[in-house]
Amino acid sequence: MDKFFKKVILLTTISLLTISCSIGTSFRANEIKSFKGTLIPELSDEPILIEKVSIDLIEKEERKIPLNLPLSLLNYSPESYKVGFGDVLFIYVYGETERLSAALARGAAINPIFEKIVRDDGTIFYPNAGILDVGGKTIEEIRLMLTDALSNVLNNPQVDVSVSEFKSQKIIVSGSFQNVGTVPVTTVPQTLTEVIANANPFGEGGQRPLGDLTSVKFTREGYTYDIDYEYLARNSQIQNYIYLKAGDVIHLPDNSLNQVHVIGEASSPVSINLTRKNIPLSVALAKAKGLNQSTSKGKDVYILRPKDFEGKPRIFKSDMSSPSGYLVAGEFNLQSEDIVFVGTAGVTSWSRFIQQVLPFTDFINSSESTDLIKN
Secondary structure, eight states: OHHHHHHHHHHHHHHHHHHHHHHTSOOOHHHHHTOOEEOOTTTOSSOEEEEEOOHHHHHHHHHHOOOSSOHHHHTOOOOOOOOOTTOEEEEEEETHHHHHHHHHTTTSOOOSEEEEEOOTTSEEEETTTEEEEOTTOOHHHHHHHHHHHHTTTSSSOEEEEEEEEOOSOEEEEEESOSSOEEEEOOSSOOBHHHHHHHHOTTOGGGOSOOSOGGGEEEEETTEEEEEOHHHHHHHOSGGGGOBOOTTOEEEEOOOTTOEEEEEESBSSOEEEEOSSSEEEHHHHHHHTTSBOTTTEEEEEEEEEESOOTTSOOEEEEEOOSSHHHHHHHTTOEEETTOEEEEEETTSOHHHHHHHHHHHHHHHHHHHHHHHHHHO
């Protein structure tokens, strides 16, 4: 955030100097009003236009929103569980074991039940079957191996194999969940919804989100996907068909800095913590108790966005001087890190913006420094 503020201040300075040099005198308020864009070399090679908030703009922006859920995650189908190092196998041999045990063990009964830990080389030892390489094999494949090996000493052995403890494969859950740690992969496939629900992102009583559910980080095979799980939970069932596999990492980021800031001539400037991906401009202004009727300039409400869906900086301007402006503002969604600046009546907006943003920048920097120390 501090980096963006510095660049905003830089663009303002460049803009004012450009206008001043072009006319050979110092800038005047009416000349600043006519200024429609600015150049920020550090952010973009092209001038950043000041875009008017309108229904047409809103519709265009909505069409740009990327697909919320990567298809590559949906295309994964879970395979049968493969046994690995550390798993504990429960093996039971029925029927002929009990009847022939005396003959096979010279009068000593053969235990028909065994629990075997898979060793680090993927093998187990089973009486009368010897050493078996079970690593990377399914339960059914292991059962058939044992049946074949025991057929040399038993008449038609009936073998049952299951996993009593799953330890070889794990899913990692980290971040702001109430329950973090590892989740074992078992013979029953687990979905993203199940793992997140069991990790509890809402805290005790389920009343308060602990992290940013609009940006859950899903890492698989070295690639991290950014998933708006909050949106999916409200609008679809598709997340229930994302199956997890060994090595997946589900991370819930902290949401303390997931904010929209309303500054300038609002009645009550405020930083708003987001629990959803975005918030309408009208709602943000309402939380700031509206525009200050005596000092604000409703025609000059600016929205400064560090980066959009394509990673580009944007500057928008909204006219809130009429009821229709509020109706349009109800359709224009702000996103995290947006800064809403309410201009001042009778004063150059950009000049006033510098005065407002400098102490605000110091406050943000202080907050971020404190968070870094805590972490």
